[in-house]
Amino acid sequence: MxxxxxxxxxxxxxxxxxxxxxxxxxxxxxERELDAAAVLGGTDDSSCTYDMGYVKRQPLYACVTCCPPDSGRLAGICLGCSYHCHEDHELVELYTKRHFRCDCGNSKFPNNSCKLLKEKLPENPENEYNQNFKGAYCTCHRPYPDPEDPLDDEMIQCCICEDWYHGRHQGGQVPSGEDYAEMVCQDCLKKHQILAHYFGLAVTVVKSEETKESLNVSVELENLQKENITNNGQMQPEEKEAKSSNDADVKSECKGNNSSKTGCKLEGLIKQNLPEGAIFFPENWRQQLCTCDNCKNKYKDEGFIFLLDEEDTVSSYEERGKTQDPxxxxxxxxxxxxxxxxxxxxxxxxxxxxxxxxxxxxxxxxxxxxxxxxxxxxxxxxxxxxxxxxxxxxxxxxxxxxxx
Structure with missing residues (x-):
């Protein structure tokens, strides 16, 4: 029936x-209601989120009217303020950002006070801003949508810097959206060299820009042993046949070659030579990151300790939004x-x-x-x-x- x-x-x-x-x-x-709920994450559009402090993840907007790109003032406002304090202004939708406190009405808005909350600090020192707050994206620094771009290219958000990139500007072949969960852009890979150890978890590896040949090499971290990795980072035949880790049980214990000494997953593994371009990771790849004290300190020092937080992911945020209204x-x-x-x-x-x-x-x-x-x-x-x-x-x- x-x-x-x-x-x-x-x-x-x-x-x-x-x-x-x-x-x-x-x-x-x-379906439209579910999509809207996923993006908004159950955020209340009638109040300012400032009193909630630095919200783990929320939808944000940049007001170009109050903070023009050439003003030198980067600021973000919450959903409620976009409706009630900037209703007739030109806004840039930023999708979601992590660990952010609403700037509306603070010192960055000298001519526009917050109608929802009057008492606010002059600045939010823990907020982080990028070029998106000026309406620019990707390594090409263009707006989105770009009226001068004739190509219909998907924009993908880096899970570390949270900037958005054209797939064609990340130096490699973009896998199907159903095959990966998160992307780390090429700039973040260069900045955070420790992530090179996890290259073997990638959904797709582009061997060369000329051939665009790709290999599915999703494997468990314990299979990335020194004897199975060549100097140029290519996988040996036995590793190519390894079972995909997308549905593998996540191992909670460290299993590097010398894990008995320090409990670090990275001991005995060679940091591989990365190709030009972004890396695309499958679901639950974060759970395979090493959580020993030494690695955690490195994550903190380099500013991406949030990768160990399962609720930090956009997919987790969207699922919470979809189930907000039973x-x-x-x-x-x-x-x-x-x-x-x-x-x-x-x-x-x-x-x-x-x-x-x-x-x-x-x-x-x-x-x-x-x-x-x-x-x-x-x-x-x-x-x-x-x-x-x-x-x-x-x-x-x-x-x-x-x-x-």
Whole structure:
């Protein structure tokens, strides 16, 4: 039995209509809600997150109106402040950033106070900023979306510096999005040489820029022994046949050659020569990082101790957002039950009206996106007022069906 039949919806009648069915509408709406919840992570849009201190991860925005790129003032604001304090300003969406405290209304905003919280320190010294706060991304330092870029290239975020990069500017072949969980950009690899020890965990290794030949060499760290690694970092045949570590049990104990001495996973392993480009890691690769005291101190000194925090990952953040509202599925089920009680003509009219609304709203919002304007409550009210006015000027689909 199909999903539509299980929910009491007449699939035969629905299939007769061109375009999408109302079940499709409800399913698409639920998917959009899940995507929005994943990005926002359950963040409250009615309050400022400043009082929460340095939030582990949250959606952030940069206000170009208050802090122009040439002002020398880099600042980030939370979701609530983007709605209530900068509603008519030009904003840059930064997606999510880790360990950040909202800057809205502090000394970086001399002409714009925070409407949600008045008492704030002049600065947040633990905040870290990069070129994204000026609307620039990647090694090409271009905006996104880039109106002058003719290529449709996926942007990928580095899990360490949190900048976004074009795949083609990372010097290698980008694996399928389903095959990797996180990326470390080429600049971070050069900066943090200790990560070269974990090159064998990578999902894809590009052997040469000319051939773009790639090898799947995801293996457990304990297989990366000195005798199996050549001087140029290429894997021996027996390692190429190793089972992928994507679904392997994570080993909690250190198992380097000399682990009995210090408990460090890296002892006895050769730091491999890295190719030019980023490294793409599978799910749970962080759990295979060495956690001995010596390595932890190195992570702290180099500023990426957060890699040992399982809740730091974007995927963990998104999953928390998706499960924030357990009533969502119940709501969709009630909508499907209500739909099943309608007759075929009514359902047809609903599909027609939905398609009209969807098309009109996309065209209306596109203007705001092109001009980099925030959509206000007044704009939405104006849109629906005009939609009602237009509807009154045309006959309904039911009347047209019986006209001769």
């Amino acid at each position: 199909s999903e539509e039949e299980e929910n009491g919806v007449d699939k035969t009648d629905e299939e007769e209509e061109k375009g999408i069915t109302m079940v499709d509408v409800l399913n698409e709406e639920e 009533s969502r599925k119940a709501s969709t089920q009630r909508e499907l039950e209500a739909l099943s009680s309608l007759d075929r003509v009514t359902r047809t009219e609903m599909v027609h009206e939905y398609n009209t609304l969807s098309s009109s709203l996309r065209d209306y919002l596109r203007k705001f996106a092109e001009n980099k304007k925030v959509v206000r409550d007044e704009d939405i009210k104006e849109f629906f007022s005009q939609l009602v006015a237009n509807k009154k000027q045309r006959p309904s689909p039911r009347v047209q069906q019986f006209c001769k």
